[in-house]
Amino acid sequence: xxxxxxxxxxxxxxxxxxxxxxxxxxxxxxxxxxxxxxxxxxxxxxxxxxxxxxxxxxxxxxxxxxxxxxxxxxxxxxxxxxxxxxxxxxxxxxxxxxxxxxxxxxxxxxxxxxxxxxxxxxxxxxxxxxxxxxxxxxxxxxxxxxxxxxxxxxxxxxxxxxxxxxxxxxxxxxxxxxxxxxxxxxxxxxxxxxxxxxxxxxxxxxxxxxxxxxxxxxxxxxxxxxxxxxxxxxxxxxxxxxxxxxxxxxxxxxxxxxxxxxxxxxxxxxxxxxxxxxxxxxxxxxxxxxxxxxxxxxxxxxxxxxxxxxxxxxxxxxxxxxxxxxxxxx
Amino acid sequence: xxxxxxxxxxxxxxxxxxxxxxxxxxxxxxxxxxxxxxxxxxxxxxxxxxxxxxxxxxxxxxxxxxxxxxxxxxxxxxxxxxxxxxxxxxxxxxxxxxxxxxxxxxxxxxxxxxxxxxxxxxxxxxxxxxxxxxxxxxxxxxxxxxxxxxxxxxxxxxxxxxxxxxxxxxxxxxxxxxxxxxxxxxxxxxxxxxxxxxxxxxxxxxxxxxxxxxxxxxxxxxxxxxxxxxxxxxxxxxxxxxxxxxxxxxxxxxxxxxxxxxxxxxxxxxxxxxxxxxxxxxxxxxxxxxxxxxxxxxxxxxxxxxxxxxxxxxxxxxxxxxxxxxxxxxxxxxxxxxxxxxxxxxxxxxxxxxxxxxxxxxxxxxxxxxxxxx
Numbered sequence: 265x266x267x268x269x270x271x272x273x274x275x276x277x278x279x280x281x282x283x284x285x286x287x288x289x290x291x292x293x294x295x296x297x298x299x300x301x302x303x304x305x306x307x308x309x310x311x312x313x314x315x316x317x318x319x320x321x322x323x324x325x326x327x328x329x330x331x332x333x334x335x336x337x338x339x340x341x342x343x344x345x346x347x348x349x350x351x352x353x354x355x356x357x358x359x360x361x362x363x364x365x366x367x368x369x370x371x372x373x374x375x376x377x378x379x380x381x382x383x384x385x386x387x388x389x390x391x392x393x394x395x396x397x398x399x400x401x402x403x404x405x406x407x408x409x410x411x412x413x414x415x416x417x418x419x420x421x422x423x424x425x426x427x428x429x430x431x432x433x434x435x436x437x438x439x440x441x442x443x444x445x446x447x448x449x450x451x452x453x454x455x456x457x458x459x460x461x462x463x464x465x466x467x468x469x470x471x472x473x474x475x476x477x478x479x480x481x482x483x484x485x486x487x488x489x490x491x492x493x494x495x496x497x498x499x500x501x502x503x504x505x506x507x508x509x510x511x512x513x514x515x516x517x518x519x520x521x522x523x524x525x526x527x528x529x530x531x532x533x534x535x536x537x538x539x540x541x542x543x544x545x546x547x548x549x550x551x552x553x554x555x556x557x558x559x560x561x562x563x564x565x566x567x568x569x570x571x572x573x574x575x576x577x578x579x580x581x582x583x584x585x586x587x588x589x590x591x592x593x594x
Numbered sequence: 595x596x597x598x599x600x601x602x603x604x605x606x607x608x609x610x611x612x613x614x615x616x617x618x619x620x621x622x623x624x625x626x627x628x629x630x631x632x633x634x635x636x637x638x639x640x641x642x643x644x645x646x647x648x649x650x651x652x653x654x655x656x657x658x659x660x661x662x663x664x665x666x667x668x669x670x671x672x673x674x675x676x677x678x679x680x681x682x683x684x685x686x687x688x689x690x691x692x693x694x695x696x697x698x699x700x701x702x703x704x705x706x707x708x709x710x711x712x713x714x715x716x717x718x719x720x721x722x723x724x725x726x727x728x729x730x731x732x733x734x735x736x737x738x739x740x741x742x743x744x745x746x747x748x749x750x751x752x753x754x755x756x757x758x759x760x761x762x763x764x765x766x767x768x769x770x771x772x773x774x775x776x777x778x779x780x781x782x783x784x785x786x787x788x789x790x791x792x793x794x795x796x797x798x799x800x801x802x803x804x805x806x807x808x809x810x811x812x813x814x815x816x817x818x819x820x821x822x823x824x825x826x827x828x829x830x831x832x833x834x835x836x837x838x839x840x841x842x843x844x845x846x847x848x849x850x851x852x853x854x855x856x857x858x859x860x861x862x863x864x865x866x867x868x869x870x871x872x873x874x875x876x877x878x879x880x881x882x883x884x885x886x887x888x889x890x891x892x893x894x895x896x897x898x899x900x901x902x903x904x905x906x907x908x909x910x911x912x913x914x915x916x917x918x919x920x921x922x923x924x925x926x927x928x929x930x931x932x933x934x935x936x937x938x939x940x941x942x943x944x945x946x947x948x949x950x951x952x953x954x955x956x957x958x959x960x961x962x963x964x965x966x967x968x
Binding site: 291292293323504519535565 | 624625626627714802803807808850852854855857883885886900903905906907908909910911912913914915916918919921922925
């Protein structure tokens with residue numbers, strides 16, 4: 265179904281539906297991995313992609329196999345057959361602020377704000393000002409078309425809502441001034457589905473799915489941002505052989521198992537089957553509770569996810585996106 | 595389902611002793627590692643041993659309220675009915691109402707309190723300000739600890755990076771209230787100070803251009819209204835900091851065995867140790883059973899051999915299933931080794947991965963049994 269990546273129009277359409285994709289999800293669901301896999305998949309669809317991480321997230325540069333991320337964009341090495349390109353950078357509120365003030369001829373104010381400690385007071389007192397500075401920088405990159413697609417690895421779930429609500433809060437708190445303008449512009453971007461959408465990441469487990477559903481509704485209602493398909497990370501792939509009883513499986517293979525070995529294999533098979541069934545029922549529940557399409561990524565049983573694993577996940581995402589389009593165009 | 599007894603777990607009596615003697619237990623760790631559930635499990639286990647316990651949660655997890663048999667968890671302690679010899683109450687932190695009640699307590703009179711509560715700047719910082727929730731969690735914890743109603747207060751902290759703020763929040767708020775801007779606007783306007791005020795005023799006008807002048811106006815009004823109250827806050831912050839350092843307070847680090855969770859836990863353990871705080875217990879949730887030995891190589895080879903042989907495909911899947919689980923178990927154990935060394939003398943408990951989440955008191959009790967010897 266997937267065909268040659270270079271000829272794949274469907275995934276290109278998918279990735280160009282908005283110029284910014286905000287990847288959000290509860291901690292521990294593999295949000296950063298999903299964001300990186302999406303970025304590589306988009307680059308394989310021929311786009312120039314900018315992957316943005318925020319302060320404090322770790323491990324992305326190792327995963328991507330590039331040098332540690334800083335404020336300036338870093339080129340991420342990709343497979344030779346990749347037609348697009350990928351750069352990555354980290355955006356911090358302080359640098360975003362200094363950038364912003366410099367752009368507006370207010371460099372001196374920036375220094376005064378920092379040295380007098382007023383920035384600290386104002387940012388303590390105005391919730392979301394630091395979030396807005398980052399979001400404002402991303403809005404600027406989006407408007408300037410710094411890349412065909414910007415992918416933002418957003419803060420963890422609860423904070424993603426706070427993060428994305430920051431312009432609303434500030435537009436209300438500051439009814440004039442440069443910050444107000446910044447907030448209004450960010451709001452316009454978030455409210456426009458051709459500019460920004462959120463892709464939520466979850467695990468096929470009960471609590472993460474509950475939180476996902478809550479986050480999805482609150483993003484839609486409080487922020488008014490468009491939601492794209494949900495990435496479901498860590499689905500244990502089914503092993504069809506486990507449907508065959510162990511005794512029969514052994515006799516078909518012409519193998520005689522000791523009692524201990526049979527007990528151990530049966531227990532491992534049962535554990536796996538139970539886990540797979542539980543995940544399937546959670547996925548069904550997700551489908552019932554949230555009217556969004558899903559992109560499923562298999563659980564990676566190895567510990568340290570390597571660049572090669574990431575590449576496989578990106579391929580899997582492209583397959584899932586193709587399948588998605590097939591469903592949608594039916 | 596047979597699971598091997600978790601190795602590398604310390605004497606369960608250590609955990610029992612902790613639950614019997616601590617007055618405050620602070621559960622910390624990153625998001626998604628089962629921290630809220632662990633706090634409830636500890637609370638229930640302590641009530642089971644005759645203690646009067648309050649569990650403070652920050653995360654409004656509906657399932658947890660259900661599990662505890664509560665329609666919802668409110669901001670005041672609600673008693674949970676049960677057959678345990680002790681008492682168990684639960685409450686959810688409401689940062690804003692805690693802050694409001696602090697303002698009422700320290701205000702000189704009702705007019706001062708009303709002025710602050712109505713100030714837009716205050717409404718912002720008390721609602722969503724990062725750090726407020728953490729500060730108020732520590733505040734609530736202090737209040738409950740001081741009350742005669744409870745022997746033990748168990749706190750579920752916000753996810754890791756903010757949970758670090760938890761430690762610093764009292765100090766940060768008191769520093770904030772003692773800020774030089776505050777001093778400048780409340781200081782008497784004469785002599786040298788008048789000069790400071792003029793200079794500050796010029797900077798403020800500039801800043802107002804950027805952030806909006808009403809933000810500055812509200813901030814100044816807030817600081818003026820707060821005059822005289824900062825001392826009360828400061829003393830309280832000091833008392834809370836002392837409670838954190840008290841030997842009756844135990845920090846319990848909760849983690850999952852996945853690499854990223856362990857990295858977060860190590861980061862947190864390091865931060866606690868920088869503050870001179872010892873991790874008293876390490877609870878590792880969702881450990882995968884190794885089904886014999888944590889080494890997948892024999893099963894990998896068997897699966898390869900069988901899938902090439904006629905009729906071997908089904909049995910190969912059984913070996914694959916076990917190889918995957920052993921691989922997980924091996925990696926989980928290796929992830930944990932450095933963390934275990936880092937927390938030194940802490941009690942260490944491994945809680946096996948359950949196929950479903952814990953939903954009821956029975957489930958919480960079952961997990962509790964893996965924490966302690968009853």
